[in-house]
Amino acid sequence: MTDLVPAVLAAALGYAIGTLPVGAAWVRRLTGLDARDLNPHLLGVENVFRLAGAPAALGSFGLDVFKGAVVVAALAPLAPAAAAFAAAGAYVGHLAPWPGAWGGLVPRGRGNGVLLGVLAAWGTVGGGPTWALALPVVVYAAVLAATRFVVLGTLAGLASLPLALIVTGAGAAPVVAGLAIAGVGGWRQKSAWARWRDGTEARLGDPPAVRGLDPHVVLAAFMVHPMTLDDLWQPRSQHWLRIAVGRGWLPEAWLRRLLPHLRPQVQGEIRGVELPDGRELRVALIAGPMLPEQIRSDAEGAERMAILGARLARELGAEAFGLGAFWSTVGEKGVAVQAAVPDLAITNGGAYTAATVRAAVPGLLERFRAEGGDLQHATAAVVGANGVVAFGVARVLAPEVARLILVGRDLERLQRSATTLGRKHPDLVVDVTTDVAAVRAADLIFTATSDPNPVVLPAHVRPGAWVYDLGRPADVHPDVADAPGVQVVPGGVVRPPGRLRSAIDLHFGDGLVPACLAETMIMTATRAFDRASLGPQTRSADIEWYLAEGERLGFEIVTRDLRYVDDAPPAAAAAPA
Numbered sequence: 001m002t003d004l005v006p007a008v009l010a011a012a013l014g015y016a017i018g019t020l021p022v023g024a025a026w027v028r029r030l031t032g033l034d035a036r037d038l039n040p041h042l043l044g045v046e047n048v049f050r051l052a053g054a055p056a057a058l059g060s061f062g063l064d065v066f067k068g069a070v071v072v073a074a075l076a077p078l079a080p081a082a083a084a085f086a087a088a089g090a091y092v093g094h095l096a097p098w099p100g101a102w103g104g105l106v107p108r109g110r111g112n113g114v115l116l117g118v119l120a121a122w123g124t125v126g127g128g129p130t131w132a133l134a135l136p137v138v139v140y141a142a143v144l145a146a147t148r149f150v151v152l153g154t155l156a157g158l159a160s161l162p163l164a165l166i167v168t169g170a171g172a173a174p175v176v177a178g179l180a181i182a183g184v185g186g187w188r189q190k191s192a193w194a195r196w197r198d199g200t201e202a203r204l205g206d207p208p209a210v211r212g213l214d215p216h217v218v219l220a221a222f223m224v225h226p227m228t229l230d231d232l233w234q235p236r237s238q239h240w241l242r243i244a245v246g247r248g249w250l251p252e253a254w255l256r257r258l259l260p261h262l263r264p265q266v267q268g269e270i271r272g273v274e275l276p277d278g279r280e281l282r283v284a285l286i287a288g289p290m291l292p293e294q295i296r297s298d299a300e301g302a303e304r305m306a307i308l309g310a311r312l313a314r315e316l317g318a319e320a321f322g323l324g325a326f327w328s329t330v331g332e333k334g335v336a337v338q339a340a341v342p343d344l345a346i347t348n349g350g351a352y353t354a355a356t357v358r359a360a361v362p363g364l365l366e367r368f369r370a371e372g373g374d375l376q377h378a379t380a381a382v383v384g385a386n387g388v389v390a391f392g393v394a395r396v397l398a399p400e401v402a403r404l405i406l407v408g409r410d411l412e413r414l415q416r417s418a419t420t421l422g423r424k425h426p427d428l429v430v431d432v433t434t435d436v437a438a439v440r441a442a443d444l445i446f447t448a449t450s451d452p453n454p455v456v457l458p459a460h461v462r463p464g465a466w467v468y469d470l471g472r473p474a475d476v477h478p479d480v481a482d483a484p485g486v487q488v489v490p491g492g493v494v495r496p497p498g499r500l501r502s503a504i505d506l507h508f509g510d511g512l513v514p515a516c517l518a519e520t521m522i523m524t525a526t527r528a529f530d531r532a533s534l535g536p537q538t539r540s541a542d543i544e545w546y547l548a549e550g551e552r553l554g555f556e557i558v559t560r561d562l563r564y565v566d567d568a569p570p571a572a573a574a575a576p577a
Contacts, residue, residue: 006078006079006082007078007079007081007082007084007085007173008085009078009082010075010076010078010079010081010082010083010085010086010089011085011086011088011089012089013071013075013086013089014071014072014075014085014086014087014088014089014090014093015089015090015092015093016089016093017067017070017071017090017093018067018068018071018089018090018091018092018093018094018097018114019093019094019097019098020067022063022064022066022067023059023060023061023063023064023067023109023113026059026060026063060113061113062113063113064094064111064113064114064117065113065114065116065117065120066117067090067094067114067117068087068090068091068094068113068114068115068116068117068118068120068121069117069118069120069121070117070121071086071087071089071090071117071118071121072086072087072090072117072118072121072122072125072126073121073125073126074086076121076122076125076126076127080127080173081171081173081174082126083121083122083125083126083127083128084122084126084128084173084174084176084177084178085173085177086118086126087118087119087121087122087126087177087181088176088177088178088180088181090114090117090118091111091114091115091118091181091184091185092180092181092184094111094114095111095184095185095188096184096188110150110151110154110185110188110189110192111185111188112140112150112154115136115181115185116137119133119134119136119137119161120133128170128174129164129165129168129170129174131164131168132161132164132165132167132168132170133161133164135160135161135164136157136158136160136161136164137157139153139156139157139160140153140154140156140157141153143156143157144204147203148203148204148205149196149201149203149204150192150204151189151192151193151195151196151201152196154185154189154192155186155189155193158181158182158185158186158189159182159186161178161181161182162175162178162179162181162182164178165178191265193237194235194237194265194267195237195266197235197236197237198235198236198237198266198267198268198503199236199268199269199503200266200267200268200269200284200503215279216278216279216280217279217280217281217282218275218279218280218281218282218319218524218525219282219283219284219316219317219318219319219524220281220282220283220284220318220319220320220321220322220520220521220523220524221283221284221285221286221309221312221313221316221318221320221321221322221520222270222283222284222285222286222321222322222324222517222520223264223286223287223288223306223309223310223313223321223322223323223324223327224285224286224287224288224324224325224327224504224506225287225288225289225290225291225292225295225324225325225326225327226287226289226291227291227292227325228291229245229252229255229256229291230242232255232289234267234504234505235267235268235287235503235504236503237267238267241255256291256294259289259290259291259294260289260290260294260298260301260305262289263308263312264286264287264288264289264305264308264309264312265286265287265312266284266285266286266287266312266316267285267286267287267504268284268285268287268502268503268504269282269283269284269285269502269503270282270283270285270500270501270502270513271500271501271502272498272499272500272501273496273497273498273500273521274497274498274499275497275498275525275553275554276497276552276553276554279525280498281496281521281524281525283517283520283521284313284316284318285502285504286309286312286313288305288306288308288309288327289305290302290305292325292326295326295327295329295330296326299330302326302327302330302331303330303331303336303337305330306323306327306330306331306334306337307331307336307337307340307341309321309327310337310340310341310344310346311341313344314341314343314344318344318524319344319345319524319527319529320344320345320346320347320520320523320524320529320532321341321344321345321346321347321520322346322347322348322349322516322517322519322520323337323346323347323348323349323516324349324514324516324517328348328349328350328516329348332535332536333348333350333533333534333535333536334346334347334348334532334533334534334535335534335535338532338534345523345524345529345532346532346534347516347519347520347523347532347533347534348516348533348534349514349515349516349517349518349519349520349533350388350389350516350519350533350538351519351531351533351538351539351542351543351545351546352494352515352516352518352519352522352533352543352546352550353389353470353492353514353515353516353519354388354389354392354538354543355515355543355544355546355547355550355557356491356492356493356494356515356557357389357392357393357396357448357470357491357492358392358396358543358547359547359557360468360491360557361393361396361397361446361468362396364466364468364489365397365400365444368443368444368466373443373444373466375400375401376401376402377402378401378402378403378443378444379401379402379403379404379405379441379442379443379444380397380400380401380403380404380405380442380443380444380445380446381404381405381406381407381438381439381441381442381444381445381446382394382397382404382405382406382407382446382447382448383407383408383436383439383445383446383447383448383449383455383456383475384407384408384447384448384449384471384475385406385407385408385414385417385432386408386409386410386413386414386417387408387448387449388536388537388538389448389470389538390408390446390447390448390449390470391417392538393446393448393468393470394406394417394421394446395421397444397446398421398424398425398428399425399428401428401444402427402428402429403428403429403430403431404421404428404429404430404431405430405431405432405433405438405439405441405442406418406430406431406432406433407432407433407434407435407436407438407439408432408434409434411432411433411434414432414433414434415432417432418430418431418432436455436456436457436460437459437460439456439460439461440459440460440461440462441462442462442465443462443464443465443466444465444466444468445461445465445466445467445468446467446468446470447467447468447469447470447471447475447476448470448471448475448491449471449475451471451475454474454475454476454477454478455471455475456469456475456476456477456480457477457479457480458477458479458480458482458483461480461483461486463483463484463485463486464484464485464486465483465485465486465487466486466487466489467480467486467487467488467489468489468491469488469489469490469491470491470492474490476488490508492514492515492516493508493509493512493513493514493515493557493558494512494513494514494515494517494518494550494555494556494557494558495511495512495513495555495556495558496511496513496518496521496554496555497553497554497555498554499511500512500513509558512558515557518550518555519533519546521555522546522549522550522553522555525553526549526553528545528549531545531546
């Protein structure tokens, strides 16, 4: 008992001193970078070296080593077990300081500098078994040299520490300290481990594509969400969920309740988009783990999740952040998210989505006419006509058809829209309704809603009708395509330039992305952040600009007939808008 009190005191003092942000403070002093710039995705000797220069990187790492060594050396004389407990306390304090410690300027890297310092002092002046404490360093170096992944070297080194202490018979106190170091350090690596499993973790010598680090790489971020529970385990790091739910270890109802309380995380990366000036455009895919019905029913929780996703995008070094699928509807369609993260350009993708419609609808009408359709006597229906994109379609259709059916949820707004169209096109018959079944009278159906489930069902479509589906997730039930003579064309699909590749299947087809993601890409490539789409209104000037810039950069607007597409309907894993 006499040794326990000083050992616990050593652990407490070690923790308090370990929280000191000496390395981060050094970088800040030399470069002026603040805590937002010093995040877990950028820290590490190589990244800080490239971001802030050699004096900042080497000085920061050296100070962390010194901090760890001084803590152990100073507290070791308190008791025989004090060195071990002080080592554990300093390392844990470095990685997990109390909330708000030192004004929020806290070290959040992997902690390898501090770990090196505590192990060195523990083995030299603290009486610990020298070879057991040196083994983690040797294992770390060997695994890093073989794989070039810092996370693998760190995890292997941490795992070897308690094992070596047990084999050498170091005693209970050192083994407990070793287990604490390995446990906290391993937990700290969980995000990096998941990124490694998903293929998005950078190797040593290949740092993240942060603006200013590599002039040949441009980085954007895009937020997606699962459409169904099955979509949750598409990333390799989440495969265990499928087993846990499938075998009943994790009840599905519990998982659904848990999702809104999880944090967004990077689950994939788009690479291979080649810009005309030779730069590569990469997009980090950030998954916010809420299902469509949860986003719709919990506006406050969804807004909070989207803000967390934007902050993660900023930490990653992204220059712009796109809100996909139902994320594009939260926070006043991105306005609140932008206000919460003002130093990152955020877009809901509305302008280029509208641009793809403007570009595609005339071609579709021409195809309809070429295949025997009579536009002068045709009836067209627009589902979701209260929305900006769908009403834009109605304005394009108005001079081409004899009758127009506007379907939406707000009958009063629909009537005002009908009045506007009627004044400009006096020969046009415009009907308004809240009943989707009314579209059965239409030869042409255009739909663009935010509903999580299909709204256009086989019973709503007459034989031979053409259906243009702009909804993401899809508005049109898959069985509609099997109706006699019905053509179902998915809209808002774009092929970026280059050879796009991603470990996450977006289910839009090989090399294809949704228009809202393409808008994020175009805005980032041109750094025209004032062209971001926010709120319910879409500026005509921005629509024209995205059409022109997309064409200049090599983005191709694609329309396809679903009956000739092998992949199933585009209601996809982590499906963007």
